Amino acid sequence: MKEKLLKNNTLIIFLLLLIGSSLVSDSFLSGNNLQNLLRQVAPIGLVSIGMFLVILTGGIDLSVGSILAFIGVAFAILSYEVYFAAAIAIVLLLGIGIGAISGYLVAYQRMAPFIATLALMTIVRGAGFLASKGAPISVGEHSAAIMYLGTGSIFGIPVSALLFFGLFIAVFVLLKYHVVGRHIIAIGSNEEAVRLSGISVERTKCLVYIISGFLTALAALMVVGRTGVGSPNIGIGMELDAIAAVVIGGTSLAGGRGSVFFTLLGVFILGMIGNIMNLLDVTAYLQQLIKGIIIILAVLFQKRSI
């Protein structure tokens, strides 16, 4: 592990950004801003972890941004119709269901992941617009707990961030200690050999899309909790941010190789870039441009070390 840390430049990039940010802006290290940063990072972080697992198997999930919007809308609508807990349960199941469809198409119908999830991306985005008639829906009054998830904090740490860290640890443990984690990594390297070793490649592949759908639904609840509305417009391009975080974390897009810890760092690297530019009042357009350049630099830097 120590060797890995030294060999991988993601950590260095992370530290450089951290130090650089605190130097150029006094308010960067303020408690308020750090809380803000954690809150911004938590949802995209969850989505990135799901994306990471999918990419480990050699796949890709383009539907996450659409799922995020759709689940938000669905929750907002349901918050008027059913009990709060039921609404949560239903939307999480919806996330799982959408993931299962992608997984089914990829694993059992052998569709290319790019195509299958591209189709779902469009379908689910459309469904979100249809259900909301194109306009944001504010969440019903009694959804206090969901607000707590979005805005609350324990000992100064946002609840959403705690949940994100918890799930990060869960995935870390899954990959290191669990049979399924082993299977996920193995499949990304050599699917055929895994199949001949008596492992159900289909089931494992399907599972990673389900996990991705589930984590994205959770992320959607965080976003709704923070903003108080379910909007069909959000999450556009989010899949690309998630992929970027995974790639900055040094995971091979071909599958089989990668670390969830570095994905976490990748998420924070992207998050900090956005955060510091906001603090410095960089305009949104310029932000995009700079972000793209930094992604290229990070990955180049990364390559050198492998």
Added chain:
Amino acid sequence: MPMLKLRHIKKYFAGVKALEDVNLEVTSGEIHALLGENGAGKSTLMKVISGAHLADEGEIIFENKPLLKTSPSISKSLGISIIYQEFSLVEDLSVAENIYLGKGSSMKWLNWNHINKSAEVLLHSLGFQINVRQKVAKLSIAEQQIVEIAKALSSDVKLLILDEPSAVLGTAELAKLFVLLRSLRDRGVAIIYISHHLDELLELTDRITVLKDGRSVETVFTKDISKDDLVTLMIGRSISQMYPQKRYTALDGKQIQINNLQTVMSVEPISLILNKGEILGIGGLVGAGRTEILDSLFGNYNNRAEIIIDNKKMVLRHPKGMIEGGWGMVPEDRKRLGGILPMSIKENISLTNLGKISNRWGFINLRKEKEIVLQLIQKLQIKIGSMDDPLASLSGGNQQKVILAKWLNVAPQVLLVDEPTRGVDVGARAEIYTIIQELADQGVYILMVSSDMDELMGLSDRIVIVRKGQLIGELQKSDFSEEIILRMALGAN
């Protein structure tokens, strides 16, 4: 004056020794064998010559000029061609494309007719027939090996290096290869030939250099040395007995009956009987459909075969179902089907057995995993640095042992093995034979495909012969003879 001269070559991989001190001279017009145990450093040495690896220390002198910062493209332009132990063909390209990959100016338009034609001519002149428009992914390993050879010979060669070409070739192809190599030698080409089959070296080569633990121990003239002396030079002791004592007698009479088995190659369904504790060998030419039989039996080919074990019927399902039913298969194609190269040695070995070393929530007992893997590594005497190293970092023969270990790990009731000792050195081969025999003695049903005639006759209790996907004959131990087997395999009567 030697064409190639290596002096004090040294090469380490991240602190792991591959080569310590190697001296080697190869002259034009000779076939020079390189012999050594698995992991002795043969492949690494060849890669140093071809420029795929840079030596840490030492000199390479080729045609009186030192090769300093060499690379594969430099060595190629000098007339050094190498056929690597692990293939380097592009699977999605056709045979012809592979052969002419990287040749000719990149600015010119490709003339497909011309490329296909000359590939065909080249293969034909080497004595082989392969459809050059076919994708490499569709070829058998033997055919892939032939394409590799053709590729190496498609440009002017002064020094030709072959790293275990015979491991995947059958008798017939091997004979053709020998003819080819001898004619190249007579034209003044220098050839380095690596193989673990001593008979081949004695038959083909002029001189033999023995490598041990990264050092060149000795170079001898082939005509002056006996097989036993070679073994002693190589592993430091002699092997009194290559094949284990046979104990099999069909005592308890338990059988597996296989009826109505279809394979990709079979026109008519196949029937087979396996006896408990017996090693049944499958003989035949490369491409005769032997691997396909194992493949079908392991549930890789949709069919309506009927399997009766001890009077109980079993359905043929996918590999997962077969493994749950106590079957195991060591596949022929180590790189594509056998192992997962980027994964660690440990994870490769335990992959088939995770269910047994994890609790009911699916969490793996890492300590137990380590223990079991360590035992298997010791049992098979696999030469490794750490079990956490990737499988890819092992020498070819040691990779093969890892894959065997992976299947021993499931303690199968029926074990299908396809070329079990491909690329394994003499000493280790004897150990693997002992292990397979032990399994059989413990009552495991064993079905083995082998292109190595010695191995097939030495280890099998009974042999069936396959030609064009059909079983065409059966021999009992007392009737084994190389000639009869070959004749049946060829279809001559």
